[in-house]
Amino acid sequence: MTADPATQAKPHGPHGPGPVVECRGLTKVYGEGDTAVHALRGVDLVVEPGELLMLVGPSGCGKTTLISIIASVLNGSAGICRVLGHDMLHMPERDKPEFRLRHLGFCFQAFNLNPCLSAAENVAVPLLIGGWRYGKALDRSRELLQQVGLADKADAMPDQLSGGQQQRVAIARAFAQEPDLIVCDEPTSALDSATGEKVLSLIRDMTHSSHRSVIVVTHDARIFRFADRIVAMEDGRIVPLALGAGGALPVAPVPAATLLPVAT
């Protein structure tokens, strides 16, 4: 008989020493022969514990492919990709769902809330997948919704929430299982400027307070200031990030400049 997952609390700041993500010479090729598309052409990337890293670059540069491999929802072609010490390129398919459930959280561009479930139930989804009892999972969901400022919306259905509120529900869902790494794909692209900033502020606060790592894929220059570090991509490669005049953050990544850490 397995123990109740609800009682198996993970230690805070879960991951041990070493980087959360480590990619070396990571490549991804779609198709073969003349029709082959090289989505990643030898990516080197490290994400440290507690870091909020933003991955920026034009459409089609390979950002989504990279986070998909890191999130173990896509297989890389060659190179190294270690997440929390696990080799993503050689992890058996049958182990991946459990790995994602235990270690990863997801935040999507389109929120991806189930319209048939209330806000609290949507947040509870990862817990229910993990075997929590419905009642306990909902209790935990309500706590998380309180953290994202939606305690009074726990029973609301997604279509009764604004875009910003839906994304906050999605953030609460991403943090539900206390993951080591949260992967956010364009979390603000469907939100207005002010709401987008609030959402990123929330992600940053929750990340830093729990010492978890976050990778945010974004085009949205307005939220660059929330990053601990920004990494630019172009044509399947990591490229240096150029600063604007006077050291200002770039409106868009510019190649052939220096990759710099961004002060928070």
Added chain:
Amino acid sequence: MLVIALKTLFGHRIKVIGMVIGLAVASLMMTQQPATMLSILGRTYSFIEDVSQPDIWVMDPMVKFVDDAKPLADSKLGLVRSVEGVAWGVPIYRTGTAARLPDGNTANALLIGVDDSSLIGAPAAMISGQTADLRRTDAVFVNDEGARLRFAQKLPDGTERPLQVGDILELNERRAEVVGIAKTGATFSSQPVIYTTYTRARQYALPQRKTMSFVLAKAKPGQNVEALAARIRDETGLAAYSAETFKEMSLWYFIRNTGILINFGMITLVGFIVGAVVSGIMFFNFTQDNLRHFAVLKAIGASPRQLLGMVLLQSFIVGVIGYGIGVGLASGMALISSTFQIKFTPALLAFSAGGVVLICILSSVISVLKVLRLEPAAVFKA
């Protein structure tokens, strides 16, 4: 997970209603049509079942089914009785007649004459009256269905009343008093059945040289019925079958020589196909609409087994609801046409339940494959 599956399912009310209707129609047709067919086919041998005592039916060799009685000479009775292993043998007479009702109307009926002394061949179950009443002067029994339907009398106020004990019929210009209402299986042609003694039946019927339709024989204790039937055939030159064999002969005669099996089978098959197609399309659409949510679950960490469980649970739930409604409707229809004596046997209900399960499996197979093959990376596409 099951909560997610159920809430997602019932969150799509229109599609659920569509799936349930498809399954209910299939369930209704797969229950009602075979039940009707079995009811009709059961009538082909109901007379053999009603005459329950004899082990062996002896008849003219050209007889193909129970309604095909060809008259035998009375002397054949002695031949059968003389076969070693026969405990007793009695004659039974079966012919058509026209009955004049108390209100002046006439109706065709089946006239059965049973052994005068033993009354073997008389119906075993009586609704009113007793078997011994058949010994009374001009006494006849009428079967329940005949009394309620064809023999019902129109009253001056326009209403109908069933034939009752005490009513007088006229058979071939002879008086016949109803002394009992018998509970028997309906006949294939739904004709009323009149029971009387063998001698009286001969008086009621039109004059014939040969009148005996069958000899009903009982095997002595310890006798093998099939072996005895074979011995009767050998020694008398007549056909002799055990009651079970004769039932099967009658049943298969009707199956082979009528379109009953094919027609009802086709309607049942159409019900199955319609249910499978409607439910399958609806269920596939439902899954298709929710692929993104399945992808999210997969990305978050739901195992293939959990996703499979969700799809199968959704399919099972609509299956149970659809089956329940379908069988309920079939029962309702059977109640409305209660004169038809449709019976839903456990085997029949299991058959239609099996059909619904098969539809659910077929409907969900494509959806299951779609969900299991789903790339979780799809969640990163806007």
